[in-house]
């Protein structure tokens with residue numbers, strides 16, 4: 453048996469040449485913290501990439517890694533880890549990652565901490581514990597999760613970060629030439645209009661490409677129904693996050709009113725949140741985000757989806773690669789996974805941060821069979837990690 457001896461939290465900041473989703477639009481000005489608001493969806497983004505990284509060290513000297521969101525207020529998340537979670541994990545056996553997850557969840561649930569920064573912190577710890585369990589056992593995490601169900605997994609090109617529609621269409625066509633035939637464009641930066649973007653991409657990419665629209669929670673239900681119906685003649689693959697995430701009934705109404713599958717779930721952190729939507733048939737595609745769920749809850753959300761005939765298409769946000777590796781291990785081990793988001797603007801740029809680089813070539817992710825998550829921070833990444841002590 454192995455015991456956790458130490459849990460540390462770090463902040464990782466990686467500069468970007470261009471903000472996520474592309475260049476800043478008119479009136480989108482960063483404040484002194486480096487944050488700005490996208491006019492298209494009224495949501496805050498940083499001009500850099502930033503995540504929270506967790507390291508678990510076992511009594512036998514195994515170092516294991518987890519990661520979660522840190523895009524804004526990262527010290528809220530690291531304080532939860534350093535001040536609260538770490539001491540409740542020290543002494544536990546990482547092979548019991550799911551049980552530890554549930555104990556940590558219970559610590560604060562009656563105080564209403566069933567989301568947000570608390571569960572992001574828990575997700576990072578959970579991922580690190582699974583990595584530790586795999587390394588101690590000498591097995592890849594997908595084996596601990598029941599074994600590999602597929603040899604490769606299709607990745608879809610996410611976001612076309614160019615300023616004009618013509619350039620976005622050309623960018624997508626370039627990826628088509630590199631063997632990718634699934635795409636998602638971002639409604640929040642579709643300056644010429646989402647229906648116009650859908651029509652243009654269909655024209656450029658041909659009938660066989662699958663094209664989805666991320667609607668970025670920006671519409672009322674009636675607006676969303678109208679916009680989706682106007683994209684349907686161009687064979688929309690799925691419509692993601694059409695309305696405000698808290699409006700469960702509204703999402704069910706949209707789903708019933710259109711032929712296109714509705715996708716959602718990147719912002720959910722627990723099976724409880726997922727079930728509220730599953731129970732009213734609000735989604736045909738669930739998009740769990742490893743950085744919010746951790747491995748334990750990701751697999752629960754996905755298994756419950758598969759039992760109900762809902763497809764799983766995991767979300768992949770920015771990060772060093774640790775939580776992407778965790779997402780791939782879970783995705784390769786689960787039934788009903790139809791693909792995985794590919795953040796081209798992050799994955800290849802971050803290859804200098806991780807050993808055993810995550811590769812998505814010719815439209816397919818491959819997964820290493822090294823123990824644990826199969827990725828380790830490089831010297832470059834270690835030099836960027838800022839240890840948090842309070």
Ligand code: MG
Nearest residue numbers: 666692693718
């Ligand atoms: Mg999205």
